[in-house]
Amino acid sequence: MVGVGMMRRLGVTALGLRNGPHKVTVERDLEVPAGDGVTLLADRYAPVLDGGDVRSAPTVLVRSPYGRRGPFGLMCGQAFASHGFQAVVQSVRGGFGSGGVFEALDEREDGLATIEWLRRQPWFGGTFAMHGPSYLGYVQWAVAAEAGPELKALSMQVTASTFRDAVNVGGTFALESALIWVDMTARMKNSLSGITTGLMSPRRARRAALSGRPLAELDRIATGEQQRFFQDLLVNGPDTPFWDKRDFSPTVSRVTAPVNMTGGWYDIFLPWQLKDYAALRAAGQEPYLTIGPWFHADQRMMRGSVGESVTWFRAHLLDDPSGLRPNPVRLYVTGAGEWREFPHWPVPGMREERWHLQPDGGLAPEEAPESEPDRYRYDPEHPTPFLGGPTLLGETHPSTDQRRLERRRDVLTFTSAELAEDLEIIGPVTADLHVRSNREHTDFVVRLCDVAPDGTSLNLCEGMRRLVPGEPEPDADGVRAVAVELWPAGHRFRAGHRIRVQVASGAYPRVARNPGTGAPIGTATEMLTADQEIFHSPGRPSTINLPVVPAGAGDMGVGGDMGDGGDIGGGDAGDGGGPAGAGE
Template sequence: MALGLPYPRGLSRYTVERDLPATMPDGVTLLADRYVPAGVERPPTILVRTPYGRRGPAALANGLLFVPFGFQLVVQSARGTSGSGGEFDPLGSERDDGLVTIEWMKRQPWFHGTFATFGPSYLGYSAWATAAEAGPALKAMSLQITASSFRDAAYVGGSFALESALAWTDLTHRQQRPLGLLTAPLTSRRRAVRAARSGRPLTELDVLAGGRPMRFYQDLLANHSVTRGYWDRRDFSGTVGQVGAPVSLLGGWYDVFLPWEIKDYLALRAAGHSPYLTIGPWWHTDARHGLPGIRESLAWFRAHLQGDPSGLRSDPVRVYVTGAREWRHYRDWPPPGTRRVRWHLHAGPSDRHGLGEDGPQDHPASTYTFDPADPTPALGGPTLLGSSRPVDNRPLERRRDVLVFTSRPLRADMDVIGPVGADLFVRSDREHTDFVVRLCDVAPDGTSRNVCEGGLRLPAADGKRVGADGVRRVAVDLWPTGHRFARGHRVRVHVTSGAHPKVAANPGTGEPLATAATRMLKARQEVFHDPDHPSAIILPVAERSPEAAVPAPEEDAL
């Protein structure tokens, strides 16, 4: 057995053709390696385009394990990386270069008419960039921890994903140096966090982290508020519904791209397609999603390129429920049968605020002051590099700039599976400010672990003023989740205005990111929870279906 499927006899050997050249219209040559299974006539092709190298440890992530099962694998290095010519323009060249590469591939004598695309993260984005225009030869796509657009992940809720943007830019710059593919993943996040905590203006942090200006980082700063131009050729979310090939998606509850990967799934469903979706207890660089990604991709490719659907599961949606330590199978996402329940924020004495399904109470607003010179940190939550494993948030909850609302102990297990949101009534003495909402699970011993979170930068397009008193009603989208709050545990909600350095602190001045200086203004924040302003978190409470629950392997458990 291999990858959970019978290992084909006689197919363990393969040959490799190195540095196959494909010339782009501007004369730049991109290089690819082709892996060919021995003894297979007319094997279908799997195409992978990557900026992370073609050989060494990268070969396994690029899909080498598919080759013994009768697929030929073509792995091309993106422009400006690992021997391919030109300059690496992150996100900017993948559509044009990818489409030319597909046409080049179709002209080769070894191409036999059908191909699939595969890959995690940037590799998956590269596949989305060409998917709507690839033509009928594209028979399947299997993508992991990725999305058709990275724009909203760079500007989470309208803010700036500082740590991830800076770390990834540093990573891609350093990996082209000798041994960079090995060392950069280990050090880029540390350099990014150190630079982000320096207090210097955002526009200086790339030099502080990497020793020189980095184009992509500066582009992200400059195009934060741009609606046309830069992102037009880098955002493929509008064409997802036009993709004709069957699509399988795999993500993680703590992955930076999960909300937008689910949007891709929903766009495919709205267009009448039948994609598969798997969400596990993983984060972006979590090695545990590697094997499930290969296993599910292999079943997908065998079904759609080799005519063998025996490895496909019957239900298209499979999600892991943290807290319950089990997998659930559903017909669709969000899971049928969930109820969206409002849990209202209640004021309480001192810092002991309440949370519950009972209606709002007539109490004064809760207040705090956010100081961008001492920004509220994020102890956990999704990040691109490093671990996003849930952590104990009690040190954060002792800060005076974090409002904490906690329920009574639950009398029965409660499964929350689906999109999570917050409906807040707020007021600030600053026109420009942020609100961050976090959902936590509090164990009987007091440990308070983050489940999911989200934020919104004001002024926001969907923010509505309730009256002349300056109160705004704002909707904050949190990460979706699949989590059991066990009997005896408590549900907790944070409301604050920072998650630094994952999100850049809002200086309160309204200046553009690319030109903002070090001037910072404190913000006095009010959160209302009276009958006229019923602030609440909205939880998708699911009915448990024992027939759809499968105990999880121990290695999947958090």
């Protein structure tokens, strides 16, 4: 018969991970006391060392709301222990046997209590690291500035120190991601339930969002009952005290443990992950950063991140930096199908190039002539849909042909001439619009696309901005200057392709529709159409601002076949997860 240890090793292999040389023992259901007397449960994975004291194996701490067994136990416990680390995988409060009630994003006190418990264990050797994606990365930021000198390294994927702005994207409300997450956490009852939940939650969220009911009823439609966290999000905007204890961005600059970050061009948290990177750099740290053509729950990224973390932890806990790449920043350039390495982000040699929206639907570096604005009407009863882009658990490809969307009357497009030569962008993308609306409460959505010679229009990045009375302040003619921060991008527009900018006022159900009334979003029922004008003239230009770099800038990635854009460390990874093949 196959032993339990062998089954775990086979499970690691089945997940696409590499087993290390060590056999592994497991202690289940260790009791960790929280500060208020609640008991949290954890499993400890330990390597079998030839004649060695297990305390010589540093500890990797993982705190998860998704269970500590099944795939998470294999990825975060068995895999690390087989490579010579101890791994403690803990279920956070309120789930999978841990006591108390789950309080989403309230993780500081329990995290610090867990670290204090860790210090007291006889098998603890005095150093530890933390690992994990998404919520498992957020819990790292919750304690990193206060964890003490024993914390030697952090490795986090598709996450940020605050979810405040990711929930309220440009002042809008990230409806679909919020619905998916509350449905997923409400239904995860055992270690395998995450598999079926991950498949069904996006469908339930989409059905709820398309029901036409007020937002405050959608959690009940999706999950069968009201979810307190979803209700909290509806009534607590980005500037409310609700977020104060859940926002750890002010502490990022105080973190001294080396940080390894992995993100995706189509991840919902990428802009704020890069703000954390910038805060560390400003504080004198040198974090490592990898961005691939992945969405939030992309399994190719998840597989590769474990190997990246093993390398990172060996460097900073075992004094073995031999596996570290020479350049801290590694980026996959879609359209080129290449990995590039740089010393930092933003990348050297980047210059902002302003492309102007033109009155005939054109897009060009030259300033537009004097012209009348373009107009469209947005109807929240029939909101402009979302068709591909940053997503939590995507049922569709994050980069999708936009032509069906671009045929709508409530979407404007501005398209360049065919490019005579390749144009490469790597960095932050922004837009500056001059707009006028008959509603003081309204939204604007800007999306950047790559149009292939056959007409295929693939979305690269997008951004949203919700306008409220006086913000921004209109001029005497009612025209407002609106700045929109899009997702960053790393992409090559090939010669013969065209650059396209979409302008709309909705991306439903990715973000909640704007009713136009200023009523609370959870209970709004009255929906008012908005008549929108986009200006493009010398006195009121509208532009997309592109981070242009010399073609082929940076060093080519090394260590495996990285041209397919899949696993971080190379290997069989699929088609690149984005418009990498456009025009090829």
